[in-house]
Amino acid sequence: MSWSSGFAFFSKLRFKAALWYLVLFAASSVLLFFLVSRYVANDMLRGADWLLESTVRDLAATYLTGKNTARYGQQIPLAEVPRMELAAFRARFPGIRPLIAYRSEVGDQTFHTLFGSRWRELYEFRLESDGRAYSRLLNPEQNLPFLRKEFEDKLQSFGSDNIYFRFRRPDGPAFESNGLRKGGGDTAGSGLSTVTEDGRRFRVMTLSLFDGSVIEAGRSLRDMDERLAAYTRLFLVFLAAVLTLGAGAGYLVAWRLTSGIERVSDAARRIADGDLSQRVGAKHESDEIDRLVDAFNAMSENNEALVTELRTVTDDIAHDLRTPLTRIRGMAEVTAAGETSPDGFREMCGAVAEECDSMMQLINEMLEITRTESAIDRLERSEFSLSGLVQQAGALFCEIAEDRNVALAVSVPEQEIAIRADKLKIQRMTANLLDNALKFTPPGGRVELTLALRNGAPVLEVRDTGCGISPAEKEKIFKRFYRCDASRTLPGNGLGLAMVQAIAHAHRARIEVESEPGKGSCFSVIFPQNT
Ligand code: ADP
Numbered sequence: 197m198s199w200s201s202g203f204a205f206f207s208k209l210r211f212k213a214a215l216w217y218l219v220l221f222a223a224s225s226v227l228l229f230f231l232v233s234r235y236v237a238n239d240m241l242r243g244a245d246w247l248l249e250s251t252v253r254d255l256a257a258t259y260l261t262g263k264n265t266a267r268y269g270q271q272i273p274l275a276e277v278p279r280m281e282l283a284a285f286r287a288r289f290p291g292i293r294p295l296i297a298y299r300s301e302v303g304d305q306t307f308h309t310l311f312g313s314r315w316r317e318l319y320e321f322r323l324e325s326d327g328r329a330y331s332r333l334l335n336p337e338q339n340l341p342f343l344r345k346e347f348e349d350k351l352q353s354f355g356s357d358n359i360y361f362r363f364r365r366p367d368g369p370a371f372e373s374n375g376l377r378k379g380g381g382d383t384a385g386s387g388l389s390t391v392t393e394d395g396r397r398f399r400v401m402t403l404s405l406f407d408g409s410v411i412e413a414g415r416s417l418r419d420m421d422e423r424l425a426a427y428t429r430l431f432l433v434f435l436a437a438v439l440t441l442g443a444g445a446g447y448l449v450a451w452r453l454t455s456g457i458e459r460v461s462d463a464a465r466r467i468a469d470g471d472l473s474q475r476v477g478a479k480h481e482s483d484e485i486d487r488l489v490d491a492f493n494a495m496s497e498n499n500e501a502l503v504t505e506l507r508t509v510t511d512d513i514a515h516d517l518r519t520p521l522t523r524i525r526g527m528a529e530v531t532a533a534g535e536t537s538p539d540g541f542r543e544m545c546g547a548v549a550e551e552c553d554s555m556m557q558l559i560n561e562m563l564e565i566t567r568t569e570s571a572i573d574r575l576e577r578s579e580f581s582l583s584g585l586v587q588q589a590g591a592l593f594c595e596i597a598e599d600r601n602v603a604l605a606v607s608v609p610e611q612e613i614a615i616r617a618d619k620l621k622i623q624r625m626t627a628n629l630l631d632n633a634l635k636f637t638p639p640g641g642r643v644e645l646t647l648a649l650r651n652g653a654p655v656l657e658v659r660d661t662g663c664g665i666s667p668a669e670k671e672k673i674f675k676r677f678y679r680c681d682a683s684r685t686l687p688g689n690g691l692g693l694a695m696v697q698a699i700a701h702a703h704r705a706r707i708e709v710e711s712e713p714g715k716g717s718c719f720s721v722i723f724p725q726n727t
Contacts, residue, residue, distance in 0.1 A: 674693045
């Protein structure tokens, strides 16, 4: 492949469509992956967060209460503690901050134990059934062994080395469940955060307690990261497959869409090179391409017909002009070479003028047909009686008919028919048809010129008992210069019917021909109803 053809490929619609498909597929896949992976990561993180939060709250309860369930009962939310008991607790220790509450059932009696902090001190409070309040100052440091134990228990119950717990007092002991995380201890305040340490990510929950102690639980996100990395790898494989497929599909679709266009443009190029017979084969690819192919073929058909006709017409004109020109030249030569008297010159001049007239007539007729066909000559429409025109034509051709010993019958309906048309042209058309009928009908024959109304439309009919026209020639008689074999010996130039057709079409009229060789012909001009 040469450089230029290589570049040509890149500018092709197929390549561009494949590229577009590729970009589209890639963009939508990446967006989809981004959304899905974000959702999955968030979901995993939410699960981890919930676990860490509940674990840290559990550990905090152990630090505060030693987790003495036998003594305190079940931990409950502070909102479930009766208001009166909460009020009594606050009354005994003004400025206290309730931290945690327990509920126990003894017989049919319910007791609530409240824990709260004030000035970094921890108090326990209970309202007995007889209304006496019981309270004491606690030393949570005593609960540290329980907390250590809880660290171990939780580690075991999670059965995972991905999690750790830590406890530290601001000025006292600090311990941790395992050495999963090296650094840290600097996480200020309470809450969740993600920490990266030596390239490993941890999700950490810290809870600052009333006395400045901090409980921390953390989870390595290695599992999650590995899972996301596996998803990413899977996605990349999927993306590669999607991109290959997308590019392939784009190329194929564009190839299918453009192959019709390429076939049309190939044919157009070959036509431009001079081969007018080129057509595009129908492949039924899509409606649009089929329509393009049909329109192109119809246009090529018309163009070829036009060019062929033009060539024929040019040939015919050349031929028709050459004969009189040759005659003129012959006459001039003979006159020049011979003993020429003034009479001889006069005779020659008369003959030359006659030949020139017939050439002029041919050229004028050609021009008129072309002008009428292409509507350059606008119709001079006026309202006139078609019945009258037909009768006049009959009267005009009566003498010629008599000379040729042909009976001419004219028939018009009683009710006069008037039309709005170019009277001169309609006269011309009628005369041409009548002239032909009389010309091609042998002596003793009959010609009928009839005007009638058929389904409300005026119909002009010229019927004769002449030589008739064979079915094969019937198709061609309206072409310029066409003359049937049987009539070549008779005068004429083959332009009469071309003129008839041009005039009829200019008036949106239709021509019908019925003919049987040896029996006669009938030419009908059917005008539109509201002419
Ligand atoms: P022209 O009459 O000058 O030959 P036209 O264009 O009028 O040319 O007619 C074309 C040909 O059609 C004629 O040469 C003739 O062969 C045929 N034709 C036309 N009218 C008739 C007719 N009424 N009967 C038989 N043949 C006809």
